[in-house]
Amino acid sequence: MNAKTLENLDIYDPDNYVDAVPLADFKTLRDKAPVYWHSHPDGGGYWVISRHQDVMKVSRDNKTFSAERGFVLVDDLPPEILEQVKGQLLGMDPPKHGPLRRSVITRFTSKMLAELEPKVRDITRTILLAALKKPECNFVYDVAGELPTSVIGSMMGVPQDMWHQLREWSDMQTSASDPDIGGTPEEVQAASIEMGTYGYLLAAERKDKGGDDLISLLVNVEVDGHQVSEMEFASLFVQITVAGNETTRALISGGMYELIQRPELYRELEAKHLDKPELMKSAIEEMLRWTCPLHYFRRTATCDTEIGGQQIKENDKVVMLYSSANFDDTVFENPQVFDIHRSHNPHMAFGHGIHLCLGANLARMETRIFFEEFFKLFSGVELTGKAVRIRSNMANGFKEMPVKLYPR
Secondary structure, three states: OOOOOHHHOOOOOHHHHOOOOOHHHHHHHHHHOOEEEEEOOOOOEEEEEOOHHHHHHHHHOOOOEEOOOOOOOOOOOOHHHHHHHOOOHHHOOOOOHHHHHHHHHHHHOHHHHHHHHHHHHHHHHHHHHHHHOOOEEEHHHHHHOHHHHHHHHHHHOOOHHHHHHHHHHHHHHHOOOOOOOOOOHHHHHHHHHHHHHHHHHHHHHHOOOOOOOHHHHHHOOEEOOEEOOHHHHHHHHHHHHHHHHHHHHHHHHHHHHHHHHOHHHHHHHHHHOOOOHHHHHHHHHHHHHHHOOEOEEEEEEOOOEEEOOEEEOOOOEEEEEHHHHOOOOOOOOOOOOOOOOOOOOOOOOOOOHHHOOOOHHHHHHHHHHHHHHHHHHEEEEEEOOOOEEOOOOOEOOEEEOEEEEEEO
16 A cells, blocks of 8 residues: 555545555654644544554553543543443553452463463364364454454353354454444444443352352452452453454464465474474564554543643543554564564554553463464465455454465
């Protein structure tokens, strides 16, 4: 996609993300207007923060840039919905944010992930063995998407016959602007309410009853004198399930797509990942930088301030454009090159600061195990048609990726 001038640049329109991520437009912003006032189709506008250093600054300063005041979407939410989503950690400021996050983060420690690894490997093998029987498929949903849904469903102790419903609810909320996935605003709102209600019922059912699934652990633990209520968990349930589904699916499918485009890198990773585990690690970090599952999150200024010399007024919307920061050539050497050997890679695919993605290391582990097991069972993969991207200015990924898998 050719870069536009600032006068006719539009990075809000979801149609501009269908063919490819508009990286040339992002570079235009970084070079010419790194703090740029962008109009909104509903009126008014918002500041687009496109440079790595400025996105980091906003991410770190939660006192000046609030996630809670207007939530994290560039579109304003109806008051009743805004009140509901304030229970999600990603839309919460201190002091409420800290105790609740610590309640959750204790379930995503290195020790817990190490204990979880054999289970994730078993789930992965089951999915890939099923793929052996259906070698021509949509890689996004038939293969890559099965893993995070199964892992998060299993961790939470959600009945398996509800896993598909979890994914549908999740997709409806993150890809509402795609006609094949989303729906009307009323349908999207209904999906969010249904999902939260289901989480509430699960929490109420397991409150004070022990259990070692993630739901039981979260609703029965006290951190800093705070115990997660059923209502708080309803919002947490939506956030954890949506993030658990979307991020890893986009990472695995997007990462595989880039490897398919570069057969020499695919073969190198396949041949060397066991002898050089650091190669798999750097490859996954590069997949994260490149695919960046969410293009942006929003903050709202709590007072008059400035970013990059630009004056920002209280209550102005400030959008951190992660997928631009990840291609900032003042930070990344040759950012337009997909380099699985990249050593300096401070990408922002998981955000930064107090809202750093809770499941970041779980997503990394799932992706590592996926590729390890994939290389064992399959000798190759090829595209059999055009990969189709999600129509969204927020969710960054594919919805269709027709492939043929070649068993060993």
